[in-house]
Amino acid sequence: MKTEPQLLLKHKAFVSYGEMAGGDALGIASLVLAAPPILEPTLNCVKYILDVSNAYQKADQLHQDSLLQLDVHLYQVQQFARFLQENFQTLDDDTRSLCKRLVAVIETRLIDLVSVLSSITDPSGKINKLEYTIKGRDAITRLCTQLEAWEGSLNTVLFAYILSSRCNSPSLSLEVSPISPKGQTRWQRTAELMRNCLNDRQPTSLELSPAAIDDKNFTPVMFSSVRWRGHPGPSLIESHNSTASEEEVKDIATFLSKADESVVSILKCQGYNGHTLLFQLPQMSAEPRSLQKVLVDAYSTLPTHDLAERLELMKKIATSILFIHTADHVHKSIRTSNILLLDMTPKSLGKPYLVGFDLSRKSIKSSRLTKTPEWWNAYYVAPDRQGDTNRAYTLLDDVYSFGVVLLELSLWRSFARWRKSSKPPYELKWSRGSDMLRSEAGSTLPLNPEQLKQKFVQLAKETVPVKLGLTMSKLIVSCLTCLDDDGMFKDQRGSNGSDGSSLGIKYIKEVILQLELIKL
Numbered sequence: 114m115k116t117e118p119q120l121l122l123k124h125k126a127f128v129s130y131g132e133m134a135g136g137d138a139l140g141i142a143s144l145v146l147a148a149p150p151i152l153e154p155t156l157n158c159v160k161y162i163l164d165v166s167n168a169y170q171k172a173d174q175l176h177q178d179s180l181l182q183l184d185v186h187l188y189q190v191q192q193f194a195r196f197l198q199e200n201f202q203t204l205d206d207d208t209r210s211l212c213k214r215l216v217a218v219i220e221t222r223l224i225d226l227v228s229v230l231s232s233i234t235d236p237s238g239k240i241n242k243l244e245y246t247i248k249g250r251d252a253i254t255r256l257c258t259q260l261e262a263w264e265g266s267l268n269t270v271l272f273a274y275i276l277s278s279r280c281n282s283p284s285l286s287l288e289v290s291p292i293s294p295k296g297q298t299r300w301q302r303t304a305e306l307m308r309n310c311l312n313d314r315q316p317t318s319l320e321l322s323p324a325a326i327d328d329k330n331f332t333p334v335m336f337s338s339v340r341w342r343g344h345p346g347p348s349l350i351e352s353h354n355s356t357a358s359e360e361e362v363k364d365i366a367t368f369l370s371k372a373d374e375s376v377v378s379i380l381k382c383q384g385y386n387g388h389t390l391l392f393q394l395p396q397m398s399a400e401p402r403s404l405q406k407v408l409v410d411a412y413s414t415l416p417t418h419d420l421a422e423r424l425e426l427m428k429k430i431a432t433s434i435l436f437i438h439t440a441d442h443v444h445k446s447i448r449t450s451n452i453l454l455l456d457m458t459p460k461s462l463g464k465p466y467l468v469g470f471d472l473s474r475k476s477i478k479s480s481r482l483t484k485t486p487e488w489w490n491a492y493y494v495a496p497d498r499q500g501d502t503n504r505a506y507t508l509l510d511d512v513y514s515f516g517v518v519l520l521e522l523s524l525w526r527s528f529a530r531w532r533k534s535s536k537p538p539y540e541l542k543w544s545r546g547s548d549m550l551r552s553e554a555g556s557t558l559p560l561n562p563e564q565l566k567q568k569f570v571q572l573a574k575e576t577v578p579v580k581l582g583l584t585m586s587k588l589i590v591s592c593l594t595c596l597d598d599d600g601m602f603k604d605q606r607g608s609n610g611s612d613g614s615s616l617g618i619k620y621i622k623e624v625i626l627q628l629e630l631i632k633l
Contacts, residue, residue, distance in 0.1 A: 151216050152194050158223035159187050165230050168240065183253050186260040189298040190219060193267060196300075200274060207622050208273040215266055222263070226256045264299045268376065268432055269625050271303050272439045275311070276617040302376050309371040310440040319366045319384040326350050326389045336531075337403040337450050339468050347394035349380065349401070349453075353471035362388050365470050368442060377436040378429040378466050390470070397455045404465070404518075405449035407457070408527035420581060420633045422462045423522050428628050433467045434515060435625060438508045438617050445472035445506050447514035448493040449521060489529035493517045495596050496562035508616050509595045509602055512624065516592025520569055523577045523585060569593050581631065588627045 166180045197212055204212065229252040233244035240249075331340035331350050341349045353362055362385050369382035369390070380392040394401070404426075430452060437444050444467070451469030454462055491499060495513040498504065521527055560568060573589040594600040601623050602616070 151213060152197060155190065155216055155220045155223060156194055158220065158227050159190055161227055162223065162230065163187055165234060165240065179250065179253055179257070182257055185298065186257055186264070189264055189267070189300050190223075190260075192298060192300045193270070196270070196274075203278075204274065205277045205618065207618060208270065208277055211266075211273065211621070211626060212270060215263065215270070219260075219263055222256055222259045226252050265428070265432075266629060267300050268303050269435070269621055271300075271307060272435050273618060273621050275307055275439055276614040276621075299376065302373055306371065306373045306376050306436075307439065310368070319363070319370055319382070321384040321386045321391060323386055325384070326386045326391050328352075332400075334401055334403055334453065336405040336409065337453065337468070338471070339453070341394065341401055343397075343400070347397060348383070349392040349394055349468070350389055351392065351468060351471065352389045359388060362390065365473055366390055368440065368473075369470065374466065378433045378464070379436070380466050380468065392468075395455065395464075399456055399458070399463075401453045401455050402457055403450050404452040404454060404522075405527055405529075407454065407462075408449055408521055408525065409529070409531050411525050411527070412530060418460075418462050418525075423525070424581075424628070424631060424633060426462055426465050427519060427522060428625075429465050430467060430518070431515065431625055431628055434508075434511050435617065435620060437473070438511070438620070442473055443506045443508060444470065444511050446470075446493075447511050447518060448490055449518055449527065450490065452518070491562075492528055492565055494562075496566050497596065499562045508620060512592050512595045512602070512620060515624075516573075516589050516595070517569060519585070519589045519592065520573055520577070523581050523589065524572070566593060581633075584627060584631050588624065588631075591623055591627075 163184065166183060193215070197216075201209065201212070229248055230240075233241045233249055235241075328340065328350070331342045333340050334349075339349050339351045341347070353365075366382045366385040369379065369392070370384075372379045372381045374380055374395065380394065383391045383393050385391065430447075434444065434447065446469045447467075448469070451467060453466045453468055455464045455466065457463035493514040495510055498506075498510060517528075570590055570593050573586055573593065577586040577589060591601040595602040597603070602619055604615075604619075
């Protein structure tokens with residue numbers, strides 16, 4: 114049974130702030146005094162848990178590691194509270210609503226732990242060690258896991274704050290709170306990442322020697338344009354000979370040199386030479402695979418990855434797209450061949466990373482005409498961007514492409530297959546998967562771009578609800594129709610560059626938050 118916050122406040126273990134040891138107590142005290150009312154129960158829970166944690170760490174060294182881990186998570190809750198204290202009144206309605214939801218979630222989690230700790234703590238604050246070992250330790254471990262998942266949503270708050278602030282201010286100063294002695298938190302890393310990306314200061318020269326990107330030392334990643342090597346130091350190269358000028362490659366390298374893969378699923382760029390970018394890969398136990406390769410293989414293998422893993426992958430890519438847009442860029446090439454999976458195993462999808470930045474540009478720059486890619490990549494491109502068009506790219510083009518990726522992930526199939534040709538020399542070639550990309554069953558004629566889009570919408574409405582529910586179905590349809598006159602983004606159509614802040618906020622509401630609502 115859950116204990117109400119009002120009852121917890123009456124428990125004698127909730128000692129006065131002056132009796133708490135260290136800076137944490139004073140920090141929380143000032144926060145409670147100035148925080149919005151919605152935060153008071155949460156901060157009182159944090160205060161109580163820290164008090165118990167500090168007391169128990171002094172009494173028993175055995176459980177110090179888990180308690181220190183909990184302290185780091187609670188420090189991040191305090192940072193979030195401090196942010197709300199300073200900015201809550203200036204946030205737009207949607208961001209306020211998101212913050213209230215996050216507070217409600219964390220309050221419930223904290224009250225659950227307080228209830229457990231209060232049951233094993235006497236009125237004087239003394240902890241029953243045996244009871245702690247039986248009940249308290251597991252409750253703390255469970256809360257740490259829940260907090261880690263909750264912290265992933267904090268990125269969205271910062272991105273929303275930046276976007277909404279930019280609507281009214283030409284420049285934004287994003288302060289980074291002091292680093293806790295317990296370590297830098299995700300909130301701090303995200304704030305620092307965005308401050309660096311919004312800073313126009315150029316880094317030291319990123320130009321590399323030709324030897325650093327020698328193609329002979331790298332192995333192709335199947336169904337992807339990138340190449341990788343494991344030694345000496347895992348790294349990856351991406352060449353943009355036909356899609357970007359050398360100056361544009363330099364701009365891409367500068368932007369991606371500020372990436373932090375612990376915050377968003379984008380690799381840090383180490384530099385460039387000519388038209389080739391060099392990226393740093395994290396240490397890994399297996400060679401990288403493209404998501405397209407995994408989905409193509411799914412035709413011949415049973416699904417081995419559960420829906421929760423797929424949903425987590427969707428969320429990470431969605432957040433990466435939001436980061437790119439918040440930093441004033443558009444990707445222009447969102448597709449499964451540009452999503453790498455590292456450390457993938459038969460039982461785990463591994464960590465996803467968005468690559469393929471050859472078409473990426475600052476959103477304030479004019480969009481050049483680009484050749485429509487081969488059909489097995491073209492189906493990710495919105496119909497009105499195929500062929501000759503002068504329409505500028507916006508976030509909505511990335512949203513449309515992401516909708517196709519979501520559809521393939523939901524169905525766990527690629528819309529393109531890799532088959533042997535029927536005649537000698539029996540080469541492996543791309544072919545349209547089943548009848549999905551044909552004009553009608555048994556026909557060899559492909560659907561035109563607009564027909565294909567309607568086919569995707571039909572699949573999202575009729576097939577996805579059975580697999581991932583109605584919320585996912587509606588989300589995919591919203592993405593696929595984002596460029597329509599009557600689509601979910603109709604009021605933001607034509608937004609671009611700094612004027613596209615409202616578009617980014619709408620993306621958070623209609624994509625990021627909808628993904629968070631999906632429960633499996």
